[in-house]
Amino acid sequence: MDWLNALLQGVLLGGLYALFAAGLSLIFGVMRLVNIAHGDLIVAAAYLALVVVEATGLHPLASAVIVVPVMALIGYGMQRLLLNPTLGKDLLSPLLVTFGISVILQNGLLVSFTADSHRLAAGSIETASIEIVPGLAIGILPLMMFSASVLIIWGLELVFYRTSLGRAFRATSDDAEMAQLMMLDRRHIFGMAMALSAAVVAVAGIFLAIRTNFDPASGPARLIFGFEAVIIGGLGNLWGTLAGGIVLGVAQAIGAQISPGWQILAGHLVFFLVLAVKPRGLFPRMD
Amino acid sequence: MAEPLLSVRGLKAGYGDFQALFGLDFDLGEGEVMALIGANGAGKSTLLRSLTGLVRCGRDMVRFQGEPIGGARPDRIARLGIGMVPEGRRLFRSLTVEENLIIGGERATGGAWTLERIYGLFPILREKRKNPGTALSGGQQQMVAIGRTLMSNPKLILFDEMSLGLAPVVIKDIYAALPAIIGTGVAAILVEQDVTRALSVAQRFVCMQEGKVSLAGRPAEHSRAAITAAYFGVAH
Numbered sequence: 212m213d214w215l216n217a218l219l220q221g222v223l224l225g226g227l228y229a230l231f232a233a234g235l236s237l238i239f240g241v242m243r244l245v246n247i248a249h250g251d252l253i254v255a256a257a258y259l260a261l262v263v264v265e266a267t268g269l270h271p272l273a274s275a276v277i278v279v280p281v282m283a284l285i286g287y288g289m290q291r292l293l294l295n296p297t298l299g300k301d302l303l304s305p306l307l308v309t310f311g312i313s314v315i316l317q318n319g320l321l322v323s324f325t326a327d328s329h330r331l332a333a334g335s336i337e338t339a340s341i342e343i344v345p346g347l348a349i350g351i352l353p354l355m356m357f358s359a360s361v362l363i364i365w366g367l368e369l370v371f372y373r374t375s376l377g378r379a380f381r382a383t384s385d386d387a388e389m390a391q392l393m394m395l396d397r398r399h400i401f402g403m404a405m406a407l408s409a410a411v412v413a414v415a416g417i418f419l420a421i422r423t424n425f426d427p428a429s430g431p432a433r434l435i436f437g438f439e440a441v442i443i444g445g446l447g448n449l450w451g452t453l454a455g456g457i458v459l460g461v462a463q464a465i466g467a468q469i470s471p472g473w474q475i476l477a478g479h480l481v482f483f484l485v486l487a488v489k490p491r492g493l494f495p496r497m498d
Numbered sequence: 499m500a501e502p503l504l505s506v507r508g509l510k511a512g513y514g515d516f517q518a519l520f521g522l523d524f525d526l527g528e529g530e531v532m533a534l535i536g537a538n539g540a541g542k543s544t545l546l547r548s549l550t551g552l553v554r555c556g557r558d559m560v561r562f563q564g565e566p567i568g569g570a571r572p573d574r575i576a577r578l579g580i581g582m583v584p585e586g587r588r589l590f591r592s593l594t595v596e597e598n599l600i601i602g603g604e605r606a607t608g609g610a611w612t613l614e615r616i617y618g619l620f621p622i623l624r625e626k627r628k629n630p631g632t633a634l635s636g637g638q639q640q641m642v643a644i645g646r647t648l649m650s651n652p653k654l655i656l657f658d659e660m661s662l663g664l665a666p667v668v669i670k671d672i673y674a675a676l677p678a679i680i681g682t683g684v685a686a687i688l689v690e691q692d693v694t695r696a697l698s699v700a701q702r703f704v705c706m707q708e709g710k711v712s713l714a715g716r717p718a719e720h721s722r723a724a725i726t727a728a729y730f731g732v733a734h
Contacts, residue, residue, distance in 0.1 A: 378593060378601050385590040391572035392550060392582055394605040394650065 212346050216469060219349065221464030222457050225358030227422065229456030230415040231437035232444070233364055234408035236452045239441065241380045242298065242402040248312040250434030252409060256282050256315055258415025261329055267488045269300050271331040271421050272355075279413040286409025290402040298401065299387075313430065320427035323421050337421065346358030356418045358454070363411055370407070371449070380404060384447075439482040444463040454493060457484070501564050501683050504549070504654060509547045509568075511555040514625075514691050518544040519555075526617040526654070528681045533696035534573035534575075534704035537729060542689045543585065544631040545706070547658045549563035550582050551575040562654070577605070581652030585689075596627040600652040602649035603716045609651030616645040619675055644675070650696050653686045661692060673699070677681075693729065707731045 231484065235249045246252075256278055262272040285451060293312065297304040339351040371377035379400050383390040391397060419433065436459060444455025460477050466477020502525035509522040518541045526532050536542050547553040549560060551572035560568040567575055581602075589598050599616055617624040620641040626634055631642055639658065647655055661669040669692075678697060680686060690696035697703055697717040705713040705728040713720065713728030 260665055378597055378604075381592045382590040383600055385592050387586055388552060388572075389584065389588045389590065391552075391648070392576050394573050394576045394585070395599050395601075396571070396573045 214465075216347055217464040217468040218461060219350075219463035221354065223349070223353035223357045223458030223460070224464060225440075225453070225457030226353070227415070228436050228440045228459050229360045229364065229416055229453040230356070230411065230418065231433050232417070232440035232452045232456055233360075233367060233449060234411040235434075235437045236441045236444075236446070236449060237367065237392070237411070238404060238408045240447045242401050243302070244298070245309070245409075245438075247306065247309040247434065249309075249408075249412070249437060250432065251316040251320075251430030252282070252286075252412045253419060253433045254425055254427065254430040255410075256319065256413045257420035257429075258320055258324060258329075259413075260331060260417045260420050261324075262329060268430045271417060275414060275417055278306035278417060280418075283406040283410040285400045286412070286481050287406040289337035289409075290400060290405035294405070295398045295401055300337065301454050304489075312381045315428050322323070322472075324427065325428055326428075327424040329420070330424050331417070347410060352421065356422070359418070359478045360453065363414065364458060366451050367411070367449050371481045376400075376403060392451070393489040395483060436478070439478065442486045442492055443482060447493035448492075448494045448496040451492060451496065453493035458493070499529075503527060503530070503563060505561040506536055506549075507559060507561070508699075509545070510557040511544055511553050511559075512580050513553070513616050516708050522706075522709075522711055524711060524714060526685055526687065526702050528653075529680075529685050530702060531680055531688065531700045533693075533700035533703040534706065535696060535725075535729060536712075537704060537731075538549070539708075540706040541709040542706055543658060544583060544701075546687070546689060546708075547574075547716065549594060549656060550580060561715045576650065576652075579651075579653035581650050581654070582656040582657065583640075583643050583645040583647045583660060585662060587638055587639045589642055589646075591630060592633040593631055594627065595623055595629055595631050595642055597635065598631045598661075599623075599645050599649050603647035603651070606630060606650040610647040611651050614659045615651070615694045616648060619678055620645060633684065636664050637671065640668075640672055640673075642660055644672070644679070646705050648679065652684060654687070655679070656689070658688045659691065661690065661695070669695075693725070697725075 232251060235246060238244050238246050246253050249308050257283060260271060260278045263269060263277050293308055297308050303497040336351050338417055342348045371380060376401055379395050379479035382393060383395060383397055383400050387397060431490045436491030441452055461476060462481035463474050463478040467474035505524040506522055506524050509519055512518045534542050544553055548555045551570050553681065555568045557566045557568045562578055562580060567578065593601065599613055613645065620636055623641055623645060626638065631639065660672060688700060689695050700717065703717055704711055705725060707728065713725060
C-alpha cells in the first residue's frame with residue numbers, strides 16, 4: 212500500500228511539474244527560446260501572490276484573479292521590450308538575456324523580501340484529503356493542482372488548435388519568415404506567447420507558494436524540474452509535457468519511498484535514462 | 499500618366515557584406531503582368547525579397563501606390579497589398595490545407611477572393627482541406643501556396659519560381675489557372691526559369707544580370723536573340 216500511495220502522490224505531484232513545464236514548452240515551441248528565467252518567474256509570481264494576499268486578505272487561490280493578469284502583462288512587456296530585440300540573430304543572445312533576467316529577478320526579490328522563506332497559508336484545504344480505500348488517501352490540494360494542470364493543458368491545446376492566435380503560433384513556429392508575409396507581426400505574436408506562458412507561470416507560482424516554502428533562490432530548481440518534464444514528454448507536445456511531469460513526479464515519489472535522500476536524484480536519473488534511450492522524448496511532435 | 503502601382507528606383511540591396519542588387523529601376527502599372535527573367539544568381543530572388551521587406555533596402559527605393567515602403571516590416575508590406583508565392587511553396591506544415599488558406603486571409607481587409615472561390619479554382623483542395631498541407635503532391639502544394647496568397651486579396655502578387663520541381667503536366671494545370679487570377683485585376687511579377695512560358699503570359703519583362711537590369715520592355719519589342727543576350731550577358 213505504501214508503494215501504491217507513493218505512486219499516486221507521484222502522479223499528482225507530476226501535475227505541478229507539468230504546470231512548471233507547460234509555459235516553458237509553449238515558449239520553446241513558438242519561438243525556439245529556452246527561457247532560463249522561467250523558474251524565477253514562477254517564484255516572482257509566488258511573491259506577487261504573497262503581496263496580494265497580505266494586501267487584500269484574499270484566499271491564496273483567489274489571488275489568481277489578480278496575479279494571473281498581472282503576470283501576463285509582465286510577460287508581454289518583457290517579451291516586447293527585452294527579448295524581441297534579440298531574437299532572430301542567433302540562439303545565444305536571447306538565452307543570455309533570459310539568464311540576465313533570472314539573475315536580476317533573484318537579486319531583486321532578495322532585496323525586496325530578504326532571504327527568509329515564505330509560505331502562503333491556504334487554510335483547511337492544505338491538509339484535507341479524501342480516502343479512496345482504507346489506507347489510501349488523496350490530498351485535496353494535490354488533486355486541485357493536478358486538475359488545474361490538466362485543465363490548463365487542455366485549454367492551451369484548444370488555443371493552439373482551435374483559434375486564430377493558435378494558428379498564428381503554429382505558423383510562426385513552422386516558418387517565421389512566411390508567417391510575416393501572412394501579415395503576422397511576430398513581435399506581437401511572440402508577446403502573446405510569453406503572456407500566455409506567464410499566465411500559466413502565475414498559476415504554478417500560487418500552487419508552489421501554497422505547497423512549499425519558497426525563497427528568492429527557489430527558481431532554478433523549478434526550472435530544472437520543468438525543463439526535465441518538457442524533455443521527457445517530447446518537444447512541442449503539451450500532453451507529452453503532462454506525461455513528462457507525471458514520469459518525473461512518480462520517479463521522485465518512488466525514490467523518496469526508497470530513501471528520502473533519493474527523491475530528487477531518482478527524478479534526475481529517470482530524466483537521463485529517457486535522454487539516453489529516447490533523446491527526443493517519449494512523445495515528440497516537433498522536429 | 500497615372501502613378502504606377504509599383505515604382506522601383508535605384509534599388510540596392512544585399513545580405514551583410516554581399517551586395518546582390520546594384521541600382522534597379524522599373525515601374526509596374528495596375529493589373530500589369532511582368533516577367534522577371536535572368537540566370538541563377540542574377541538577383542531575382544533578392545529583388546522579390548526586397549519588395550516584400552524580407553531584405554532591407556532604402557525607404558525611397560521602393561514605392562507602392564506612391565507610398566515609400568523600402569525596408570518596411572514584411573507584415574506591414576503584406577497589409578498594404580503585396581503578396582508572395584514563395585519558391586518551394588513553404589506551406590505551414592503543422593497547419594491543414596484549409597488552415598493554410600485561412601491564415602493567408604484572416605488579417606486582410608477582404609475582397610473578391612474567399613475560401614469558396616479558391617476551392618472553385620482548385621477543386622482538389624476542397625477534398626484535401628483536412629489534410630496537413632505537406633501531405634499533398636508538389637502541384638497541389640503549389641495550389642495551396644497560390645490560394646494562401648490570394649486569400650489576402652493582394653494588389654500585387656510575386657510568383658517566385660512557380661513551376662520549379664513540378665511535372666510539366668502539373669505546370670500546365672497551374673498556368674491554366676493564371677488567367678482566372680490575373681483576370682481579377684491583380685498585378686503580378688513572375689519569376690520563372692521557363693522564359694518562353696513567362697514571356698507568353700506577360701505584357702512586360704525585366705531581364706536581370708548581375709544585380710542590374712540588362713533589358714526591359716515588351717516581349718514583342720525585342721528579338722529573341724536580344725533577350726537571350728541580355729539573359730546570358732553575351733555581346734550582340
